[in-house]
Amino acid sequence: MVPHHPRARIWLAAVFVIVTLFWVFDLGWLRSGAPSLLDDTWEYGVAARHLLAGHGFRTSVIHPPLWGLRDAALTVPLLVHGPLVPLLFAPALSLLGPGALDQIAWFGAFFALLTALLLCRLGTRHFGPAVGAAAALLFTLAPLTLQAVHHDATLMVGAFLLLLAFDLLARDRPRWAAAAIVLGLGALVRTEMTLALFGLSMLAGGSGTVTLVFGLAIVAGAWWWHNWSATGSPFFSLSAYLLVGYSERWPGTSMLRDFALTPAQWSRVLLESAPELLKKAQASLRYTLKLAITEPSALTGWLAAVGLLVGTARASTRWIAIAAFVCSLAPVSVIAFTVLDPRYIGPFLPLWTLSAAVAAEWLWGRIPRAGRTLGWIPVLALLMLFATVPALRRGASEARAFAALLAVERAALASRVTPAAALPRLTALGFERPAGAVPGAPRLMFSDTPDFVAWTTGRPTVWVSRDEYTRLPAPGADVSADSPPPRGTVADTWFHEVLR
Numbered sequence: 001m002v003p004h005h006p007r008a009r010i011w012l013a014a015v016f017v018i019v020t021l022f023w024v025f026d027l028g029w030l031r032s033g034a035p036s037l038l039d040d041t042w043e044y045g046v047a048a049r050h051l052l053a054g055h056g057f058r059t060s061v062i063h064p065p066l067w068g069l070r071d072a073a074l075t076v077p078l079l080v081h082g083p084l085v086p087l088l089f090a091p092a093l094s095l096l097g098p099g100a101l102d103q104i105a106w107f108g109a110f111f112a113l114l115t116a117l118l119l120c121r122l123g124t125r126h127f128g129p130a131v132g133a134a135a136a137l138l139f140t141l142a143p144l145t146l147q148a149v150h151h152d153a154t155l156m157v158g159a160f161l162l163l164l165a166f167d168l169l170a171r172d173r174p175r176w177a178a179a180a181i182v183l184g185l186g187a188l189v190r191t192e193m194t195l196a197l198f199g200l201s202m203l204a205g206g207s208g209t210v211t212l213v214f215g216l217a218i219v220a221g222a223w224w225w226h227n228w229s230a231t232g233s234p235f236f237s238l239s240a241y242l243l244v245g246y247s248e249r250w251p252g253t254s255m256l257r258d259f260a261l262t263p264a265q266w267s268r269v270l271l272e273s274a275p276e277l278l279k280k281a282q283a284s285l286r287y288t289l290k291l292a293i294t295e296p297s298a299l300t301g302w303l304a305a306v307g308l309l310v311g312t313a314r315a316s317t318r319w320i321a322i323a324a325f326v327c328s329l330a331p332v333s334v335i336a337f338t339v340l341d342p343r344y345i346g347p348f349l350p351l352w353t354l355s356a357a358v359a360a361e362w363l364w365g366r367i368p369r370a371g372r373t374l375g376w377i378p379v380l381a382l383l384m385l386f387a388t389v390p391a392l393r394r395g396a397s398e399a400r401a402f403a404a405l406l407a408v409e410r411a412a413l414a415s416r417v418t419p420a421a422a423l424p425r426l427t428a429l430g431f432e433r434p435a436g437a438v439p440g441a442p443r444l445m446f447s448d449t450p451d452f453v454a455w456t457t458g459r460p461t462v463w464v465s466r467d468e469y470t471r472l473p474a475p476g477a478d479v480s481a482d483s484p485p486p487r488g489t490v491a492d493t494w495f496h497e498v499l500r
Contacts, residue, residue: 005124005128005129007129011120011124011130012117012121012132015117015120015136016113018137018140019112019116019117019136023106023109023113023149026109026395027105027149030395030396031396032150032392032396032398033106033149033150034105034403034406035101035104035150035402036151036398036402037405037406037449037452038449038451038452038499039151040081040152040451041101041104041151041152041153041451042452042455043059043080044081044086044154045455046059046060046061047081047086048089048093049423049455050075051086052093052094053424055075057077057083057226058075058077058078059075059078060073060074060076060458060459061454061461062074062076062450062460062461063080063256063257064259064261064462065238065241065255065256065259065261065262067484067485068262068482073460074442074460077231079238079263082190082223083188083223083226084157084188084189085154085189088157093423094423094424097423098423101455104153105153107153108156111157111160112139112140112149112156112159115159116137116139118160118164118167119132119136119163119353119354120133120135123135123136123357126170126317127354127358127361128361130377131361133377134361134376134380135350136353137384138296138353138356138357138380138384139296139349139353141296141297141387142295142297142349142384142388143296143387143390144345145296145346146391146395147343147395148343148346150398152343152346154190155343155346156346157189158186158189158347159346159347159349161183161185161189161193161347162186162193162348164179164182165179165186166200168182169203170203170320170323174203174208176207176208176215177215179200179204179212180211180213180216180219181215183216183219184215184218184220186347187216187219187223188220190347191237191239194216195330196330196348197212197216199323199324199327200323200327203319203323231263231264232263232264233266236266240270241255243270243338244273245338246338246339247273247276247280249273256463257465257468281337284336285336287340288336288340291335291340291345292328292345295345295349296349296353296356296384297386297387300384301356303355303356304352304353304355304356304359305359307321307357307358307359308324308325308355310358310362311358321355324351328348328351328352330348331345357380360376360377360379360380363376364376364379409456413457415491416445416457416459418457418458420442420458420459421455421459422458442460443488443492444459444488444492445459445461445492445493446462446469446472446487446488446495447463447464448463448465448466448494448495448499449494449496449499450462450463469493469495470487472484472485473485473486474487
């Protein structure tokens, strides 16, 4: 651990100003961040609306495997996302109205700012203020961070919580209990965050690991009970279905639209698919490693590997570097076994950028005369800009297209909106149900954008493609409670020729 630097606060203040201005420029000046029809944001909003209405952790976005778990109001237990983000969304939606979801990128930017500040402090403590500031800058400029802020704020919430747990343990006097609580909160945001336990335990040691495990169980225990009571498994998550997806049997995400793949069948199907799962991981390993070494950008990703070697070579930071490496294996494993999507690296990206900053400073120090200057920071920033500038332009262009598309979709869906789409109002006596919102089950919708449709219309919506919809039982067919639902009228469907 480096001695306290007299200018550490100045570096931290500079990071705060630069990062804040960056997000104001991106979201305010460029007006990026309009959500896509396919973003998970809409289902977080749906879940938050059910919380405000007093329904508990339920959702009217219906994945076909959960069809058998529906209640009389045609809602199913929330089993694909954790509960923390809907809990955070609920008061914001009540106070700001449904339009708050269109501005949810500011929520992601807020947590990205918190993560950058925490990263600066962590880097300063162990490697000096220049490394801490550079790591925060790399994290902020990374295209993956931009994408997460624009379209999946949970990645930034996860990044902050994981880094906070790491920071609480990477100290002369680790704060085990606090880190356990933070890790538990992270598990309530994204399920894969629990895999960080293996890396964090290397910092916590034997006694600390016991505290981490018990703390994780205490914080996440109520949610595990929710899962167990709904499915019979405390650790069930629909996200795990990605393990068998993108395969010959279930191309793409079709497994999430298979009515037969119920939670009761999941364990058996997973065991049967084990040989194919290993083959899938082996086949994707090459591409997974390529994704890993191109973060935070193609020109700087290799620095993270060098930084690992540099950190391991120093006795004072050896265990920090090794623990960070073990933590980074979590998203790499998830990507290899599920889907080749770099967003799973998002919560762990600060560890990548810290390692890259360590390497950049060390390599610059090998250059005669220039080695004692801070010239490596602008050079590092310049390398990042080759990826950041195109990402900024792409984000602004996409935002304009998405905003226009949302307006068109909402206008076209206006006739399908039910009173259930209205948010309960916050009054002195609590949350008041909107006028006209009577109990009961609205008509079922079928769509290839179920999150957005359920949020916009207030109607329960089953996720199916147009072709899958045509294979459902005919309208009015006599079906059992466990059978797929029959087709509805044209007014009960909302499909697209091309999804964006």
